[in-house]
Amino acid sequence: MTIESNSPNLPTPEPTPEQDLQPDDFDGGTGDNHLTSEALAAQQALAAISSLQSPQNKSALKQAHSNFQQRLKPPIIVKPRALLITVIGIVITFSGIFLNNWIIGAIGTLVTLLLSLVMLLPWLQYVIEEWFSPLDRTLFVAFVGLVVSLIGFLRFSGVGDRLLLWGRKINWEASGTLAEWFGALGQILIAIIAVYVAWRQYVISKDLTIQQNLLTVQQNIITQQQTIDSYFQGISDLVLDEEGLLEDWPQERAIAEGRTAAIFSSVDGSGKAKILRFLSRSKLLTPLKRDRRLGRAILNGMGGYAEDRLEGVRVIDLGVMLAGADLSQTDLRWTDLSEANLVRANLSGCDLVKANLSRTILYDANINGADLNAVRLFYGSVEKASPRSRSEPPDYNTGEHTGAVIENADFSDVQRMSEANRYYCCAWSGEKSRETIPGGCEGIPNKLGR
Structure with missing residues (x-):
């Protein structure tokens, strides 16, 4: 059985040219990967509410309201x-x-x-x-x-x-005076009015609470975005010199990793995805080829930095920062998550188009409904590719120990999984995960053995 290789058969993988990352390479186009109209409408509504809260707009609205009342x-x-x-x-x-x-x-x-x-x-x-x-x-x-x-x-x-005749037959002295009847009726009406007022107060209080919660959520989104923007600027100032080249010394890399680990604990899944896209497209998560003495990144002669998957050094090593993280329903296209520890992470509904997940630990991860179009799970040929090992180095020529650890991962309803990736997942995910892979695993051996 011959299955198409997941990558070119090269001793050291070359960096993917920027032209190969264009949206035209995606199967079926990228129309499904854009934000939905509901999400755009929600962002525009939040921006409109934020703009209306400025002091200038408040004073203008008050003046317009007073003028309108005068005209009435x-x-x-x-x-x-x-x-x-x-x-x-x-x-x-x-x-x-x-x-x-x-x-x-x-x-x-x-x-x-x-x-x-x-x-x-x-x-x-x-x-x-x-x-x-x-x-x-x-x-x-x-x-x-x-x-x-x-x-x-x-x-x-x-x-x-008839009512008058019936009333004349009633013994009002025995039944009580008419004033007592009206007094009792008045007390009942007062009680009803009190219940109605209490109910209206509850409804108004509930509406005010909902509005306050919406404003709080909006303020949290604005604060989070400001925090992320400050992080972007701080990382850029830290790792770039005056000429705009990477000058990340060991202490600078340690500080950059510390900042990243700290901000990951204070933002939600959407904020984590923005940070990962920024770091990945800035080549700060990619292992770069270094000068042995100075440690500086080496240019590749094509306007970028040379990659070295085997011995390269990353500016920021994610390590276990994303272990157990909730990244569901986020955009992680073109991100380099290779060798990251995503054990028990929630990636359900994620857009993982052309993401690099080689040697990534996805043990017990939830990948339900994710888009796996052109995602990289291993290097080399699918027949020889195997998950990463703690003791054995990766062989990017054959694909041994270059694959992701996907044991017990949930692949239910994943979208656009290639045949090579389906073969690899069936072979190395274990019996529990094989039952969730779309298309089934009939005829594909269980190389994991459990």
């Missing part, structure tokens, strides 16, 4: 003639009262009433529109109509007469 107040225009006639009507009304003449009083009262209503009508309309929404006005009219209809039903259906 309609001017009450009263003609001087109407005002004069109203005053005359008031005088006539009082004259009728003093003279005890009902004709003069009735005329003055009628004129005063009509003109007063005409002048107050715009203000009343404004008050109704300002303080009562269309829904409130509709409910008020509906409630009044319900009360009137009940009165009409009792009056014209004969039910009211």
Whole structure:
């Protein structure tokens, strides 16, 4: 049985050219690897809320709100003639009262009433529109109509007469006074109102708590991003000289590893993924070929640094920083996680397109639903490739001891796994993991033996 090799058959693996890392190399395109529209909408909503919290926007909104309220107040225009006639009507009304003449009083009262209503009508309309929404006005009219209809039903259906007859037959002295009944009814209504007020307070408090939690989450995201940006700048200043070349001495590498280990413990999975992408694309996780005396990274003659998988030195060695880490649903494309300890790590739903996982410890890891398109699990040919060993050095020519440790890993529903990687996973993952590999492992021996 012959299976296509997972990498070129070279004594020392050469660095992958930058042109080979373009999105056109992916199977089926990269449309599935972009952020979804829901994620973009969520990021835009968070940015909009953050921008609206600035003092300038708050003052502008208050000014616009006050201007809007001023525009809503309609001017009450009263003609001087109407005002004069109203005053005359008031005088006539009082004259009728003093003279005890009902004709003069009735005329003055009628004129005063009509003109007063005409002048107050715009203000009343404004008050109704300002303080009562269309829904409130509709409910008020509906409630009044319900009360009137009940009165009409009792009056014209004969039910009211029957109730009166039934009431006359009741011995009110034995049943208690009418005031006591109304008092009991009032206490019940007060209790109902108290329950309603308490319920409304609970609802308002719950809404305020939810809003406060959203603001807290937003503030945490902003704070985390600021922390990550500060880390990026600090690492760049630490490992680069004035000419922009890597000048990482042993103490600088130790400080860089210490900073990385510290920030990994204070950010979530998304923050860890951002840091890993930055370090990987900056070649800070890749073993670089070094000058034996000075320890400086050597250029490859093509505008980058030469890689040396066998004896190279990494600027930052992840080691056990990511053991047991939760990296689920994150973007880890093109990241170099080779020789990292990811034991019991959660990589479910991750985008691992073209990630380098050679010699990575994935023991008991959760890779459920991850995208494994063009991922590297080993070097050399799949027939001779084997997981890393504690005592034996890797042979990048044949592939022995260059593979990832994948025992007991969960490969359920992984996407776009190549045939070479499926053969390697079936051969070296153990009986428990073989049952989770898509496509099955029929005809592929269990080289792990357990």
